Amino acid sequence: MGEEGGGRSGGISRDLLKLKQQAMAYYQENDVPRKLEELLNSTFYLQPADVYGHLANYFSKLAKPPSICKIVGKTILDGLGLPTLQVEISCTIQNFPKYICSVAIPTHSEVVENALPEMVDADEAERQQAVSKAVRWINQFITEELWGLIPSNQAEVDRRLRIFFEHKVQADKDRKELERSQEEPVPMTLPVILPPPPPPPSKKKGQKAGRRDTLLEKPIFPPEPPEPVLHGSMAIGAVSLAVAKTSATLAGTPLYLTLALLKHDQEQPSTFSMPLLMGSVLSCGKSSPGKLHLMKEVMCIPSPGLTTKQGIELLLEIQKQVNRAMETLPPPKPETKKGHNGGKRSQPPITGRASHLGCLTINYDTIEQPLLLIQGICSNLGLELGVNFHLAINCAGHELMDYSKGKYEVMVGTYKSAAEMVELYVDLINKYPSIIALIDPFRKEKKCVT
Template structure:
């Protein structure tokens, strides 16, 4: 026992001597004695407490940079009281763990207004499983993978998260293949005992090989069934949430707002923007008038109307009462949500109760609306993504004076980056959502891709959002053209609008806010490489102004 204790003592002594030697070399290389002497001379007439404070600041600058020591996931409630994920980042700062920040992200599930009780119950179970799995991933594997990583290295963090997600995808694939093989081995292949029925006879008066008559040639093409939704790996929201939390941690540790940290990721060599004078806005009388109708979970007022034009005429009247000029002070974007209008039993879009229109007739409807109401500058999801011919027709007809935006008709960000086909269906821009496994690096990459193809980027909020306002900083930092937040009601949306105003005030105070009120539309009739000259990618400050307008 004595010899063993003496061995450990010698080992400890040698380690201490090694550490002292390393400290001396560090002090010598960084010229610490000279710095302390200068500091003491400069603080000679200060009080002792002030001197100690300056010394503490001096040594803090020489301390090891912060590293991630723990990532914590929690099950919290979103804006509509449903479970979602919160992520907290703890960093080791000067040898002590410290809670730096937290973020709350939304799930990918849509909020169903009039769903059946069975569907609601099944979706609640899926949502709870999604959040529980994400919490488990964060608290176990992800916190182990990121321990010791610097939060300032976003690329390294996102690479770790991508590798982790790919391993989970592979595990899920192997599990499904195993389950399928077990099912195939357990169920014997049935042997058909009854021969297949003969094909039905031809209609009377029509022989085999006979060509169709003139009437048959005008029959509309059958409506394609909706494409299956892209699969979402249960727990994937943990990846996007942790990536955002690390970006916010880096911003807080460097004492700068999140939008500047995100802008630095997209534009590493971005020069400071030139200051431009802020243009004034026309004053207007504001009053509250009673409005009746049901408010949806998106903050939209649901009203009854007799014609398609009636809501637009109502908005025109409201703007006139407020002293706002349509097309100058206010522009409109119509969220058509065509995938929700399709009546598959009739193969047509039900634009109003009992009023059905074919896909070809919808093109004429949109062209007529855009012509009669020039303040409409964007149509979001005017068709289902399966109606590719109508997307082409509408883009050719309106693409030079109206944005044709794909939201639900677009692919997920991961699929866009994988395929690189952003023009399917043909559109002038996409609505991007920070959900599931989307990292900060993915957002930078997909917005750069859209910028290179002269497409506009719109950052949109999910259905079941929270009061976390990071979405606004992402929109400004990424330089997207617009941000889609929903109606001005309920705290989770008002918080984001307030964040838009706060960023605008910061940029005005820093004389870094430039205004670009001109709307530029690309000619969608040209190829991507020959598109008409359009505005280049916006800087962080320009994007902040555009977000404030929206």
């Protein structure tokens, strides 16, 4: 019995040795990765509980890449307490769903200060409807459109979102045309009678022909209606951004680098540069209690030679000095029957109310007053305006136009034509050369088709 067992044992050993030789030959002939061989050998030196984790970590690299499994849209409140859209994305990682990240974007609507209550209610209802429809698009349609896609395939994600949005735009257009055809009666064609041409203007006695007579004043067209925005369209940009952030989170790279790789065909740029900082420090405009309407925002632009951190610190210091100037000004005197402060006009105080742009609203009556305040702050900080930082002015020209008069109301009761506005800007920049940017100096001109 012993000899028989010993012979059988010796045969098994010879069979195992033969199998090992065959396995080694297979490894060499088929070029099996050395890492796999090392992994199999290393498992003999691990505790039984560690073997599975060691193998799982290795083979997880060979698993299917993460794919989108769920996109959720939610209504949240932004910094102003207004409803906006948030998008959350979950991915399937190694056969298990996992939440990755979320993004929130602002709404398309513009905040109008000092608006009538009925206009505020209409804007709130419009904003709520836009956000609610975007949430419905995401939860009912977009999550199915993008299910199973790899987040790093941004081009395919955007292509599907673009096609989805085109279908929604066409459906909305068809719906409006159907409603219009059902409501409007069939128009009757009537002969068109052209009015007689106006008589030529009569020339007054003693009036000499000059350059002003030869130049015709450009007609002022009525304001253009606001560009229609399809309710729910904010979901497209929000989901696209959320997918890009998901790809960056899974890859462990910053979002800006992920976007740069998309732009440069997956080749990392040699250098990166930060956008030029522009910070709003003062606000006038029509929402302010003063007479000045022209400067909706006065923005400071730190010198490009400063780092981003230094530029932000400079903007914060300027804002701090503005707050101190507000605290040191005396309170306004009560009005009398003769007028403001007994008939003598003095410098109006700063109101201290922050606009929705995040800067203080100034109660000023002339164009120079906000700029002189900035100059005084520069002197206190030992800075040189035009060297350490520059200025930009958001003129908000579309808000200044008085269509009944066809002119821009730069201050209460002060109206200027387009040509006079150009002269005003030229004089302002010549007097304050630190102004390097004018934002929306005029309204958007409507093209006249002749």
